[in-house]
Amino acid sequence: MGAVPHENQLKPGLKRRHLTMLSLGGVIGAGLFVGSSAIISQAGPLAFITYGLTGLIVLFVMRMLGEMAAAKPCSGSFTDYARMAWGEWAGFSTGWLYWYFWVIVVGFEAVVGGQMINKWIPAVPVWVIALALMIIMTAVNLLSVGAFGEAEYWFAGIKVVAILAFLTVATLFVLGLWPGASMDFSNVTDHGGLLPNGLATLFVGVVVVIFSMTGVEVVTIAAAESAEPARAIRKAVNSVIFRILAFFITSTFLIVVIVPWDSVIPGESPFVAALDRIGIPGSANLLNLVILVAVLSVLNSGLYTSSRLLFVMGGRGDAPAWMTTTNKRGVPVKGILSCTVVGYGCVVLAALFPDTVFLFLINASGAVFLFVYFMICISELRLRRRWEKEDPNILQFRMWLYPALPILVTVAIVTVLVSMGLREANRIELFQGLAVWVALTMIYLVRKRMQKSETRPEQGPDEKSETIAAPAPTLNS
Template sequence: MGEHNKEQGLKRELKTGQLTMIAMGCAIGTGLFLGSGLAIGLAGPSVIISYAVGAFIVLLLMGCLAEMTVAHPTSGAFGTIAEKYINPWAGFLVRYSYWVAQVFAIGVEVSAISIYMKYWFPNVPGVIWILLFAAILIYINAKSVNTFASLEYWLSMIKVVAIVLFILLGAYILFGGKHDPSIGPHNLVNDGGFMPFGPWGIWVAIFVSLFSFLGTEMVAITAGEAKEPDVAVPKALKATVFRLAVFYVLTMTIMLMIVPWKSAGVDKSPFVRVIEMIHIPGAAGIMNFIVLVAAISAMNSQLYASTRMMYSLSEGGYAPRFFKKVSKRGVPLRAFAVSTVGIALAAGVSAFLPGSSYSFMMGISMFGSIFTWFVIFVSHLFFRKRWEKNGGRKLPIRMIGFPYLTILGGLVLLSLMITTWFTPFRNMLEFGVPWLIFLSIGYIIWKKKNRHQSNSKENEDMSKKTS
């Protein structure tokens, strides 16, 4: 039974434009609007290089993923592919790791929402905003995939337009407005030079830049509900990577020319800081609204991704069949319900660690995502050889530079994961390594249980035949 038929409960309704905007929506979230402040604090102006390297890694990843997704357009995406081309254990690990990453990422975005709302309501506890916005998005996601996709399309459009306007406004301030001696390219080399923390600062900031790009892989998950995967998936992936690379590198460069890098932080968005500096009445409030929309949009996409991954786990027999049930409108409501636990976690962390909830949630959410990306590179090495050996059809998109660029992408990600132990994000490994051990034990138990059930069924069938 092929992947196309396997997930028959989901409806193929998503168009190319919607796929692109869903991926953009997931990726253009707090990683750019709020996390960029964290990255700037780690690398200084050389964070521009960090984001460029991050974009290159994502470009390699998307090349591998596009090829495999066109061959296997399912909502299980890279989990199904890892299971098929590496082994079932790899599929089990990557599905659950990605699911938990998205669940925690929902917590990251909702933590950021509570920070943004302080701009207007400084005395209201953040947990109130977490619960309020969570309730709204839960209602929207529970309706239908088209309701979700339409909302995501317009939320993402607001963000894209805002970033384009920010780039144009920044360019005008730098080159066309009244000359301000505190603004200009010299800000890229002030306060310790372009690389105040050396190559190590650039390397650590690559980690944060990758968090900003997380979500581009959403196209692979939405492929299970795409109308024409062969056409839609490659188009959406190319458009997403190109736009993200341009947006991130350009906005970082402009931002650092206008705002001295030491002014960046995560108490508010660096974008809001830029607008505050140019003294346009009401503009800072509008920008804060836009970054709030960015967080809502990313959270919306992550709810979708985590739901579809849990549905895929249930479909593959790795999670209770209970989560496989789909509503009349094509939404796996039970898988959706269990995927909202990140919101509860974020509410708890926000209440007990109000000053560091964002960076804490980011650290633990990153492991599953980076691990998933690493497995995608490994899967591609196995996939290409077997696809060609088995005489698979000629695919409309192929990763260039195989196997060298695939290996390079995997090695860079593995190195980043290992070196986080020596950075402020060591909680990623403190969570991630025990998580993989826990999952592996769970897989062994699941496999033994399945084997026992299969043997019992075989024995039962044999006794029926002989009687």
């Protein structure tokens, strides 16, 4: 077979440090810095347990994904594994669900960034700032995968340093080692007890928290553009997950010790409230700057992830074949520009409907990510048994307690989805997510029927109609 032309190749421009920071960058964002306020006000002083439970679900899903990715690295990651396990429909719908989630996130983060900068420069409209952020991040992604990785490395680095600084200062304050502070844990028990709103709130909060932890799976897609995919995946999954759990759980615990849980206002950063209580001057402006970096980081990751998915789906025949073309730097230019179209659409929505755009975009993504996690779980359950029969030595990075633990995690995800349907506040997210999945299924069925009708005249009466997908794009290693 001849050499594959460069227009169907990605280049391995990501280093291991890029991959580690990339998965951190997709997770540590406004969901932690601001979204934690909603969980604390709902669950009370034990909100950190909600983060712990959610973190375990994410950890186990990532372990399952890491097992598959280390055994058979694929540029399409879990979309390819869904296809291997459950057929063409699963790969098609999972890929487009994940793409849909990230392009909505890209638009959402651009609008959030516009809102934040508008507070500092009120003379410039939000939509103009959001448009500028989209253009800048698009340019970064168009340069090369190395430019994207380097930008994300520094974005994520700033966030990690900010969180570590907060954890250090807050720990010193809680232990009474900060000037003027004394060890006092009364805030945990003096405002209605440990469970002021009941035990159920600890579990219901998982619905909200799981969305603030999305993004760590990006590393399995990015690993396909690294020099040593399997090794990079193992290292990134093992190290990043535990750091994320530490960041979320520890920071939330310190916050409820420092400030009364019932004084935390949903939508306002509890980190700022804690730093104000400690007595750090200018903490609000400083943290807002960090949150802006977090927004840019997620915007950067979202453009990368969604464009690479289009690249892979184009090679599988699930998206137009021109999505697989790359320039001489190995960048899928058309895919990146296609993903920005939705982002620019969100900017237009922000200009036309500034008061309702946030709620619309949040509901538009809703339960979609949980559907993707569900597909990862059931794919691992089927593929592990199959792969072990084919090659007993293929799995060098294994999910624990198979099949009991994967089944338990799958049940937990289904339980969270059911709880969304039972809660009025989350019901619309579940229904919109289901509507997207149904629409994708209908598109797949129509597309499949059209392909069969196109091929049937060329075949004999006894031949089965079968559509052959375009060759999968390859990695230039």
